[in-house]
Structures are given as C-alpha cells and as structure tokens.
Amino acid sequence: MxxxxxxxxxxxxxxxxxxxxxxxxxxxxxxxxxxxxxxxxxxxxxxxxxxxxxxxxxxxxxxxxxxxxxxxxxxxxxxxxxxxxxxxxxxxxxxxxxxxxxxxxxxxxxxxxxxxxxxxxxxxxxxxxxxxxxxxxxxxxxxxxxxxxxxxxxxxxxxxxxxxxxxxxxxxxxxxxxxxxxxxxxxxMDREEVAQEPSRLRLCVLRVHLQRRRELSNQCRGRTERVSPPPATSRCRRDDSGRRPFERP
Structure with missing residues (x-):
C-alpha cells in the first residue's frame, strides 16, 4: 500500500x-x-x-x-x-x-x-x-x-x-x-520485475555507499574536515596565552 x-x-x-x-x-x-x-x-x-x-x-x-x-x-x-x-x-x-x-x-x-x-x-x-x-x-x-x-x-x-x-x-x-x-x-510484482525496475530504496543505498566512499577517500588524502569548537562563554573565556583566568601556568 x-x-x-x-x-x-x-x-x-x-x-x-x-x-x-x-x-x-x-x-x-x-x-x-x-x-x-x-x-x-x-x-x-x-x-x-x-x-x-x-x-x-x-x-x-x-x-x-x-x-x-x-x-x-x-x-x-x-x-x-x-x-x-x-x-x-x-x-x-x-x-x-x-x-x-x-x-x-x-x-x-x-x-x-x-x-x-x-x-x-x-x-x-x-x-x-x-x-x-x-x-x-x-x-x-x-x-x-x-x-x-x-x-x-x-x-x-x-x-x-x-x-x-x-x-x-x-x-x-x-x-x-x-x-x-x-x-x-x-x-x-514478480521477482523478475523487481530485479528489472530500480527501486527508490536501491538508489538511496547506492547514494549512501558512494558518500561513504568519498569520505574515506578524503580521509586517506588528509582532507578531513575538522569541526571547530564552540565559542567560549564568559565563564570559560581564555586569554592570548591560551589559559583561563586564575589558571596556573
């Protein structure tokens, strides 16, 4: 249905x-x-x-x-x-x-x-x-x-x-x-008709597989995207040296 x-x-x-x-x-x-x-x-x-x-x-x-x-x-x-x-x-x-x-x-x-x-x-x-x-x-x-x-x-x-x-x-x-x-x-449909006609599920699986292969190839070439850290709030703000306020050197 x-x-x-x-x-x-x-x-x-x-x-x-x-x-x-x-x-x-x-x-x-x-x-x-x-x-x-x-x-x-x-x-x-x-x-x-x-x-x-x-x-x-x-x-x-x-x-x-x-x-x-x-x-x-x-x-x-x-x-x-x-x-x-x-x-x-x-x-x-x-x-x-x-x-x-x-x-x-x-x-x-x-x-x-x-x-x-x-x-x-x-x-x-x-x-x-x-x-x-x-x-x-x-x-x-x-x-x-x-x-x-x-x-x-x-x-x-x-x-x-x-x-x-x-x-x-x-x-x-x-x-x-x-x-x-x-x-x-x-x-x-019969099995032969299902095999002949491409389904939406097969297209989705193929798309996910190609995307996964592209990500693996980028990782091998050193093109992985690094996720930037969230912006620091007022409670955990760092100075130019990279240390928090009141933090021991």
Whole structure:
C-alpha cells in the first residue's frame, strides 16, 4: 500500500466530500440492516441484494442519484469484506461511520489491462478468452507531481514521493485534519520485475555507499574536515596565552 498527499482544487474537494458523504451513508445503511439480525431470524441481505437495493434507492433519492454509482457500490463491497473478516481481522463487527471522523471512499480503476498467470501465460476464462482486469489511470507530470483520475473530479494532482508510478487496481481517498491523501492498493510484482525496475530504496543505498566512499577517500588524502569548537562563554573565556583566568601556568 503506497500513500501520497493529494492537492485538489476547491471544486474537486467539494465533489470528493460528496463522495465521502455518499459512501458513509451507504455504509451506515448496511450496518443498520445487519444490526436487526438476531438468532433465529432470517439472514441479513448479502452483497448482491444490497446492490439491487442500492439501485432502487438511487432511483428514488435525487441526492443519492447525484453521486457516483461505483463509489457507492465499493462502499458495499468494503462492508461485505469487513463482515467476512470480522473473525480474522481483530476489529469485530463493522461499526457506524461518523461525519468529520470517517471521511473517505474507495474507487476501482477504469482502465482495462490483460491479466497473466504466475508463469507468464495469459489468464483465460471458461470460454477461452483473455481475462481483462482493472487498472487505475495514473499519469506523471514531472519528477515531483503526478495525477490520478477520480470519478466526477477529473485529474487530481498528488505529490509523487516514489521513483515509480503506483500500479494498482483500486485506490482509497481519505480526508483528515484538513489534508487529502490517496492510498493505492499496489499490485505485487514478480521477482523478475523487481530485479528489472530500480527501486527508490536501491538508489538511496547506492547514494549512501558512494558518500561513504568519498569520505574515506578524503580521509586517506588528509582532507578531513575538522569541526571547530564552540565559542567560549564568559565563564570559560581564555586569554592570548591560551589559559583561563586564575589558571596556573
């Protein structure tokens, strides 16, 4: 998971706050549905049924219909994943999300890319056709800035603090303490890809190694820099002979 600082415009920030409100509203509706269940009662609706109910709710509610359907469906998928992992994650049952506290939403990539098996062969479905996976659309602006496509906002800039662009299927946007952040669910690379692509860690290690070699060579040539002592205070001031006052010769 790679995390970056986002810098949206005022208009883009308003749209993303609406996405946060829609995702929080859908999440709380799912929590309310599952809170009515007790032993002996019929099971609460699953993900497929909740998606169908979301379609009906968007048809009736103008406010909900004004949001993005993918963002709202991803909130339901996050709830279903949290419900399934309540015994293994250690967080227990999914809880309510509050305004100004749980501000965030998740987006799935819009670009389609072919998927491959671990051995490099193309991944095929039951009909024998190529499986196309999702990918986040990310574009580099320069060495420090990049931008990502957010539904309803267009291209949003974020500060690039890594050497390579993130490759992910989904990303999550959060708003906390007046700052926007984006976290990419990075796709794990094979060992060959890791060996081929230079990482930021390798560059840092190489830079430190070269600096250390330069310091050693300077020491061998007698070019070591001597640190000057701190200036003497009034209590330890020395005279021209180098002795402190009241010090025996």
């Amino acid at each position: 790679s995390r970056f600082r986002m810098y949206p415009t005022s208009e883009q920030a308003g749209v993303m706050l609406d996405h946060c409100a829609h995702a929080r509203y859908v999440w709380n509706l799912a929590v309310e549905q599952h809170s009515y269940w007790y032993k002996g009662r019929i099971a609460a609706p699953g993900l497929a049924e909740q998606c169908r109910q979301l379609t009906e709710a968007r048809r009736d509610s103008e406010w909900l219909r004004g949001g993005n359907a993918d963002v709202q469906q991803q909130a339901l998928k996050d709830f279903a994943r949290a419900k399934t992992a309540k015994f293994t994650s250690g967080f227990g049952e999914p809880r309510w999300r509050k305004k100004y506290v749980h501000e965030g939403f998740r987006v799935i990539g819009t670009d389609r890319v072919p998927e491959f098996e671990a051995d490099g062969s193309p991944k095929l479905n039951a009909k024998g056709t190529q499986v196309m996976g999702r990918s986040v659309v990310v574009r580099r602006l320069n060495g420090r800035w990049a931008q990502v496509k957010v539904p309803g906002c267009g291209w949003v800039r974020f500060r690039l603090t890594r050497a390579q662009l993130p490759k992910a299927k989904t990303f999550r946007v959060t708003f906390r303490n007046g700052q926007w952040h984006i976290a990419f669910a990075v796709i794990r």
